[in-house]
Amino acid sequence: MPRKRKAASKEKRPDIREVATAAGVSLATVSRVLNNVSTVDEKLRKRVLAVTEKLRYVPNRQASSLVSGRSRLFGVIISDITNPFFPELIQGFEARAVEIGYEALIGSTNYDPKSMELCVERMLSRNVDGVAVMTFGIETPLLERFAAQRIPMVFIDEAPARQLTAAIKVDYDHGIQQAIQHLAVLGHRRIGFISGPKDLRSAQSRLEAFKKSMGALGIKLSAEMVVEGNYTIESGQIGFQAFQRLTTPPSAIICSNDMTAIGVMHAAFDAELSIPRDLSVIGFDDISLSRHLLPPLTTVRMSCNEIGSRAVDSLHALVEDRSRAAINSALLTSLVVRQRTDIRQGALADLPGKKAKRI
Amino acid sequence: MPRKRKAASKEKRPDIREVATAAGVSLATVSRVLNNVSTVDEKLRKRVLAVTEKLRYVPNRQASSLVSGRSRLFGVIISDITNPFFPELIQGFEARAVEIGYEALIGSTNYDPKSMELCVERMLSRNVDGVAVMTFGIETPLLERFAAQRIPMVFIDEAPARQLTAAIKVDYDHGIQQAIQHLAVLGHRRIGFISGPKDLRSAQSRLEAFKKSMGALGIKLSAEMVVEGNYTIESGQIGFQAFQRLTTPPSAIICSNDMTAIGVMHAAFDAELSIPRDLSVIGFDDISLSRHLLPPLTTVRMSCNEIGSRAVDSLHALVEDRSRAAINSALLTSLVVRQRTDIRQGALADLPGKKAKRI
DNA sequence: GTGAAAGCGCTAACAC
DNA sequence: GTGTTAGCGCTTTCAC
Numbered sequence: 001m002p003r004k005r006k007a008a009s010k011e012k013r014p015d016i017r018e019v020a021t022a023a024g025v026s027l028a029t030v031s032r033v034l035n036n037v038s039t040v041d042e043k044l045r046k047r048v049l050a051v052t053e054k055l056r057y058v059p060n061r062q063a064s065s066l067v068s069g070r071s072r073l074f075g076v077i078i079s080d081i082t083n084p085f086f087p088e089l090i091q092g093f094e095a096r097a098v099e100i101g102y103e104a105l106i107g108s109t110n111y112d113p114k115s116m117e118l119c120v121e122r123m124l125s126r127n128v129d130g131v132a133v134m135t136f137g138i139e140t141p142l143l144e145r146f147a148a149q150r151i152p153m154v155f156i157d158e159a160p161a162r163q164l165t166a167a168i169k170v171d172y173d174h175g176i177q178q179a180i181q182h183l184a185v186l187g188h189r190r191i192g193f194i195s196g197p198k199d200l201r202s203a204q205s206r207l208e209a210f211k212k213s214m215g216a217l218g219i220k221l222s223a224e225m226v227v228e229g230n231y232t233i234e235s236g237q238i239g240f241q242a243f244q245r246l247t248t249p250p251s252a253i254i255c256s257n258d259m260t261a262i263g264v265m266h267a268a269f270d271a272e273l274s275i276p277r278d279l280s281v282i283g284f285d286d287i288s289l290s291r292h293l294l295p296p297l298t299t300v301r302m303s304c305n306e307i308g309s310r311a312v313d314s315l316h317a318l319v320e321d322r323s324r325a326a327i328n329s330a331l332l333t334s335l336v337v338r339q340r341t342d343i344r345q346g347a348l349a350d351l352p353g354k355k356a357k358r359i
Numbered sequence: 360m361p362r363k364r365k366a367a368s369k370e371k372r373p374d375i376r377e378v379a380t381a382a383g384v385s386l387a388t389v390s391r392v393l394n395n396v397s398t399v400d401e402k403l404r405k406r407v408l409a410v411t412e413k414l415r416y417v418p419n420r421q422a423s424s425l426v427s428g429r430s431r432l433f434g435v436i437i438s439d440i441t442n443p444f445f446p447e448l449i450q451g452f453e454a455r456a457v458e459i460g461y462e463a464l465i466g467s468t469n470y471d472p473k474s475m476e477l478c479v480e481r482m483l484s485r486n487v488d489g490v491a492v493m494t495f496g497i498e499t500p501l502l503e504r505f506a507a508q509r510i511p512m513v514f515i516d517e518a519p520a521r522q523l524t525a526a527i528k529v530d531y532d533h534g535i536q537q538a539i540q541h542l543a544v545l546g547h548r549r550i551g552f553i554s555g556p557k558d559l560r561s562a563q564s565r566l567e568a569f570k571k572s573m574g575a576l577g578i579k580l581s582a583e584m585v586v587e588g589n590y591t592i593e594s595g596q597i598g599f600q601a602f603q604r605l606t607t608p609p610s611a612i613i614c615s616n617d618m619t620a621i622g623v624m625h626a627a628f629d630a631e632l633s634i635p636r637d638l639s640v641i642g643f644d645d646i647s648l649s650r651h652l653l654p655p656l657t658t659v660r661m662s663c664n665e666i667g668s669r670a671v672d673s674l675h676a677l678v679e680d681r682s683r684a685a686i687n688s689a690l691l692t693s694l695v696v697r698q699r700t701d702i703r704q705g706a707l708a709d710l711p712g713k714k715a716k717r718i
Numbered sequence: 719g720t721g722a723a724a725g726c727g728c729t730a731a732c733a734c
Numbered sequence: 735g736t737g738t739t740a741g742c743g744c745t746t747t748c749a750c
Contacts, residue, residue: 013507087440388735
């Protein structure tokens with residue numbers, strides 16, 4: 001069949017014009033159909049859709065972005081994807097973004113100022129319609145560049161008071177209070193807390209929730225029971241050692257995140273203390289790793305996945321209606337009891353007459 | 360100052376034309392400078408660069424992609440970002456992509472055909488310049504859509520023989536041989552293997568490497584010592600149980616990936632077997648989790664980060680010179696000895712006169 | 719309700 | 735070497 005087009009190997013993909021021709025309409029109509037403009041005649045709609053299908057037409061987003069001024073791209077800035085806190089967040093972010101016809105553009109700062117700046121410029125050069133700043137310690141001047149373009153931003157916990165900016169609020173109190181209650185029931189009274197870096201809002205919030213809950217439960221909290229960490233495994237090890245130097249070390253430790261808790265467990269392991277027999281520990285975040293530890297870690301769960309999806313929702317709201325920041329109810333945290341907490345050693349002796357059971 | 364421009368709040372970002380005007384050159388020259396075309400006069404170059412800096416000009420990639428036909432976007436298709444195998448891979452992919460001026464577009468199939476198809480269409484509609492298919496079980500017809508557009512693809516281990524396609528080769532033998540050797544030295548002779556799904560190339564390769572190395576070391580391998588798994592924690596648990604039902608269970612188990620090893624450890628824990636005292640286990644991949652387990656897992660390390668960066672390099676080579684597939688030497692694997700392997704119980708008794716030391 | 723036409727910001731021929 | 739110009743594929747007025 002010599003008249004037929006040459007073999008399909010370098011087939012060019014169809015553009016909107018081809019679809020229009022094949023459907024016998026103008027390309028404006030095709031565009032309207034694809035963008036769900038309601039004023040299109042149902043018959044034409046059907047016809048266009050059929051052709052779209054048949055030709056396997058996929059719209060070129062570069063082109064549509066260029067002319068419409070909306071890239072349908074949301075940036076998400078994180079510290080480092082190998083930090084187990086982030087994958088789940090990204091999963092939530094990406095899934096929700098795709099759901100509403102957006103794409104996620106991930107940028108890792110890698111804790112490096114140079115990377116951060118590059119990251120911001122990449123987002124700018126791809127014209128993101130919004131950015132979720134899920135990392136801390138990013139320099140404010142960099143964020144100003146988004147602000148200058150009126151690009152919406154969303155943060156965790158606390159956002160700079162500015163237009164087109166939202167925050168995903170997290171209710172730390174609930175989970176931490178449950179954690180303390182859980183420990184109290186097991187007979188623990190000396191409960192240590194390893195915080196995150198004090199200059200981070202989220203770290204402060206968690207610490208405050210801890211102090212508040214201790215007060216609410218009527219447990220005395222001495223200053224030596226709070227140690228500052230920095231969310232890393234190492235800081236958990238250091239924190240543990242600091243506690244061990246006390247005349248009376250805590251019988252339970254609550255950590256500001258799971259990585260810190262892992263550090264505590266490693267240090268305890270090295271010190272030949274058995275967890276949970278000699279020391280109970282509770283983490284925070286419930287990264288998937290925690291479930292897989294042996295025995296698994298008791299932790300305060302915060303849905304990172306939901307943080308991601310909420311970030312997208314907020315950004316979306318901000319894009320659609322640039323005046324109103326999306327206000328969501330705070331994300332709840334709650335205790336997941338697994339096997340790194342146990343009744344306090346000697347608790348039974350202290351409470352003669354009472355029967356305590358292992359849980 | 361009434362004459363001044365209104366406050367900066369809705370400042371539009373500068374385009375190439377503004378830069379050209381400010382630098383007193385044509386916009387073609389600016390474009391040339393930005394794209395490192397060498398024929399530009401050094402004086403003009405400097406001037407343009409200075410203006411670029413001053414105006415904080417960031418090129419609009421949508422526009423340049425549209426006209427140049429290159430999006431500077433590489434897609435990477437994975438199964439699920441919360442599978443600990445992937446974050447490191449993505450990290451390597453993204454880092455290298457950014458390094459060469461590209462962006463990474465991540466697509467998760469979530470083990471779901473619908474997601475997969477959407478994923479492919481997203482990549483197509485964003486005009487990716489290449490795709491790294493790092494997941495298995497993606498339907499070939501979908502990949503044909505990339506092939507039809509002559510979009511380069513890269514795979515792990517084995518690629519369909521086709522133009523514009525490359526594979527990242529991994530040398531499994533080296534690491535697995537080390538693992539078996541390590542176990543043999545510890546006195547293990549009955550070594551079990553839990554494979555990945557038999558219909559996956561990479562799973563086959565690992566199993567073959569195991570069989571080969573066992574033969575090379577002169578260790579007899581009975582059929583009952585190989586169990587098929589599917590790379591999940593559950594399959595590790597099931598595999599362990601299968602081994603336990605044997606008259607003589609293995610004294611050591613090598614798993615096809617770390618998740619499987621974790622499953623084995625969980626099941627052993629439940630069965631009140633102590634690892635490594637009663638059973639040695641070795642994983643494969645060295646996901647970061649393995650390091651953090653208590654005690655940490657002995658495993659065959661494969662640099663997922665490097666798989667990612669090599670994928671980008673291959674794609675890049677394919678884009679630059681569409682005829683030649685990038686050929687890299689195979690990625691090496693090697694044993695990381697940690698604390699989940701130990702001398703076989705009773706090995707000392709079997710070898711009277713020899714002194715064995717714990718390592 | 720539909721079509722024609724004017725660009726979005728940039729690159730790549732092509733002149734000069 | 736540098737500038738001019740014609741689009742890339744699409745959305746969006748604006749007429750009709």
